Amino acid sequence: MRIMAQMAMVMNLDKCIGCHTCSVTCKQAWTNRTGTEYVWFNNVETRPGLGYPRRYEDQEQWKGGWKLKSNGRLTLKSGGRLQRLASIFSNPKMPGIKDYYEPWTYDYENLLNAPAQKNFPVARPHSMLTGEPMQVTWGANWDDDLGGTYKHGVDDVMLAGIADKVKFEFEQTFMFYLPRICEHCLNPACAASCPSGAIYKRSEDGIVLVDQNRCRGWRMCISGCPYKKIYFNHKTGKAEKCTFCYPRVEVGIPTVCSETCVGRLRYIGLMLYDADAVLAAASLADDQGLYQAQRDVFLDPRDPAVAREAERQGIPVDWLEAARRSPVLRLIKDYEVALPLHPEYRTMPMVWYIPPLSPVVTALQETGHDGENAGNLFGAIDALRIPIEYLANLFTAGDVGPVRRVLDKLAAMRSYMRDVNLGTEPQEDIAAAVGMTGTEVREMFRLLAIAKYDERYVIPTAHVEHAHALEELATECPVGEGPGEAFGSRSGAPVPVAIQTLRETKARMQADDMAQVPGSVSYLQWDGKGVPGKATPQEVAERPGIPGGDR
């Protein structure tokens, strides 16, 4: 048994309002550079919908993830090593820019410079790749909120087999949002398909990263990842991916997407697992058994035998403590309400989802029923088979059983808690109907509904022994002091990968306005290329037009 710790995330889809704040803050932090205009490490898709890039879930087309060979062994779906090397000169399965979308900007200058004329001047869209005017025909979120879904919806890969039962007429449709980041898989197909060995899984926390100095731009990872969460930076010629905000996580603060999530629906915590058992679990013949197989790979740090062995294998005591308190562990293992996204890709993803009950509740209310009555809800979950089957295609390789059980639990929790909130006697039989006690239901409700920051994010800090290697703690630049020349496109010095240092983050969190933040990023002299420089305190003080700046 080789015990490893994995930083994992759970998202409660019922609470996602599709505001895209997570995507935007992530983009600001990581991909607001030339070369990554089309890249969204975090994206929020409306389902049913085509996703981003379009139809990425169709592995018969893209050949992402793993497959079982006839001898029962696991191999990359796009073929073995030699086959991959043979196709190195032109990757046959790589999505083109049109499958994502061609990034564009507007000719805003025209609004200001146009001469006086009869008609209003307009800002025309220009491609950010060629600079030429373009017709915008697709974007990162073209079918947001089912926009155009009546037309493209039938192309949703997850509708295969149930397409005839799904209605796209406005009155009969259903929808929910699916925020996606890299899954930081236990068995990452991206790493397995990298010819240069540049993609690695960190042994401490399982975060999957691309070594930018070793990546040679072969693009095999891009087709290898079934979730299409590796992107090609067309400016640097290197692959880039979600980093799980490791510079933040190393100092104990959550990822940017979680930190800024408006619905507060993300949970971050550790999962312990047996690394020696991963391959066997991922090689299970039955697709629908993969969910259970992955659960069996996890170890419970509250089991003294596991804890002892973990400690013996060098997992620090505070990490074990954090693993015991992990909200992710509770949602996956104790309440069994979180499910993996597409276990059938066999990469053992580690960002799990609580499927949404809302489509059911809404449908119920629209028919004039009490959407929070347990009896009604249990019945409706069955009657509204379409959302269940759709959800099962996403989360359990089509097995409706586990999805049904999760929705029942969520329904029971709603009904049970209504009585609690209304001050009437809670009905223990509702809890019992889903195999829980009233106390468990209340605890689960607490975690899902009102848990505070410290309960949602249980992140142990990286170890001081390693501190010399951590960018956040050990950049050689004195943080926030010194003039702008230390960073930015004007300098030739390397840009540290960390976006903020711990000190800056703290200062920012505690400050009342930006003027108090030493070394806040200066967009004033930034030419839009490279990385913006740091502003000096003096510059910050003299900044025009910043609210509160003149105080």
Add this chain to the structure above:
Amino acid sequence: MTTFLWVVFPYLAIGAFVAGLIWRYRYDKFGWTTRSSQLYENRLLRIGSPLFHFGLLLAIVGHAMGLIIPKAWTDAIGIEQDVYHLAAVGGGVTAGLMITAGFIILVFRRRTTSSVFQATTVNDKVMYLILGLVILLGMWNTLSTAIGEFIGNHYNYREGVSPWFRSIFTLSPNPDLIASAPFQFQAHAFLAFLLLMIWPFTRLVHVFSAPFGYVNRPYIVYRSAGDRPGPTAGSRAPQGTWRSPTARKG
């Protein structure tokens, strides 16, 4: 002049090549990439790139045979001159056609696909020019050898160019051997050394990351967070070799 062209210059080129590669590897690992443009365009690339690259692999084998293996050796194991030439010319023409076709497709694609053209630097253009000339002259050499065979007036490069090439590496350069070769052979050799000279400073460096290690590496690579080199090792800030397009009126 002869000494400069066929002794000094090759050594200079080799020196620049080796030193340049070491320098680039130490200071610009981040810039070491194929700089693929497949994201922009795939239809032409899918045909052109494999043609070009597989043709090149064939050509490398051919050059190794023609330049490195002395004629005396093949004679010794009883390979007839005619048989050898048939193989060399056959292989050479095949490789040449593949490379030329691939190169034309790729250059055409680079020029006509706006986004690919935007991503082409001056450095690339100079390199393509030299590479194109080397290919053109190489093709000429192959064809002139093939035709010369027929009309009975043919230059045997294995008695001139090849020994000269080997003499460079045995540190006893003999410029007279190539000084008497036909023009196209001289030009091909000269430009090839020029290409070698600028090699480390162009995108051609990706040749040296041919990932043979992939074949027997474990699928999943684990690395400790502590294994990271310091933030500056082997890296430098992007040098702005790519223009980012700005909105163009039109």
